[in-house]
Amino acid sequence: MIRARTFTDARQQAHSNAELNWWVFMRISGLILVFLILGHVYMTFIQVSESDATFDAVVGKLANPAWKFYDWLILSLALLHGANGARYSIEDYVRSRPTRAWVKGLFYTVVALLFAFGTIGLFSI
Amino acid sequence: MYRGREGQWAFLLHRLSGLAILLYLLLHVFSIGSFIFGERFYMAIHTTYDLWPFRIGLVFVTAGVVYHAFNGLRIIVMDFTGAGVAYQRQMWYAVLLISAASFVYALLTLWPRMVGGY
Numbered sequence: 001m002i003r004a005r006t007f008t009d010a011r012q013q014a015h016s017n018a019e020l021n022w023w024v025f026m027r028i029s030g031l032i033l034v035f036l037i038l039g040h041v042y043m044t045f046i047q048v049s050e051s052d053a054t055f056d057a058v059v060g061k062l063a064n065p066a067w068k069f070y071d072w073l074i075l076s077l078a079l080l081h082g083a084n085g086a087r088y089s090i091e092d093y094v095r096s097r098p099t100r101a102w103v104k105g106l107f108y109t110v111v112a113l114l115f116a117f118g119t120i121g122l123f124s125i
Numbered sequence: 126m127y128r129g130r131e132g133q134w135a136f137l138l139h140r141l142s143g144l145a146i147l148l149y150l151l152l153h154v155f156s157i158g159s160f161i162f163g164e165r166f167y168m169a170i171h172t173t174y175d176l177w178p179f180r181i182g183l184v185f186v187t188a189g190v191v192y193h194a195f196n197g198l199r200i201i202v203m204d205f206t207g208a209g210v211a212y213q214r215q216m217w218y219a220v221l222l223i224s225a226a227s228f229v230y231a232l233l234t235l236w237p238r239m240v241g242g243y
Contacts, residue, residue, distance in 0.1 A: 006204055027204065030197040038194060041187055046231060049238045051175050055164040058157065075154065082147035089140060114154050121158035 029081045062125045075118045083111045135217045142189040180239045188228035195220040
């Protein structure tokens with residue numbers, strides 16, 4: 001994990017290229033997600049209520065390929081961003097090596113299954 | 126826990142809000158995606174999610190997302206400009222202000238629905 005204040009520091013601290021790439025990915029995906037998620041929260045929570053999120057409303061909205069793509073972009077970027085963020089936390093707070101391996105393995109499995117589930121759901125309409 | 130100044134609190138809140146949002150996202154993907162199991166399964170989850178404690182919870186999720194988003198922008202500014210590091214404390218208070226404002230905005234906008242239950 002990198003604890004850097006600037007990109008130059010990050011490049012010096014990174015143990016591997018992968019670690020540096022994740023550091024950059026967090027910034028870029030974060031920037032994109034600001035617009036995607038705030039738009040999503042506004043359109044689907046502030047403008048409409050939970051009881052409007054009926055089965056027919058969801059199916060109807062997702063019939064439009066533009067919304068499919070919008071939601072799939074959120075799904076993949078947010079899950080990757082969130083999974084990597086949680087990895088930082090796991091590496092900081094789970095100190096024992098074998099436990100950490102189990103926690104990570106279990107966590108990645110859940111995220112991967114949900115990604116598959118969400119993708120199948122989105123594109124099966 | 127190390128008690129630093131604003132930077133430490135910003136970091137801690139960023140982590141906590143991030144983990145909370147991730148937990149919400151996992152539940153959200155499951156509940157919305159559950160429509161592939163049919164309408165009955167979907168509605169069984171969503172009538173529960175429509176109860177008032179969950180409606181209030183959504184206002185907190187909104188404020189948490191806004192905090193995480195704007196603090197994330199603050200981090201990006203810090204990472205790529207020197208001025209960002211110099212003004213990180215002021216920017217953090219601005220982030221807190223924006224988050225509080227969005228909490229109040231969401232609460233006021235959704236208030237009739239929350240008490241009316243529709």
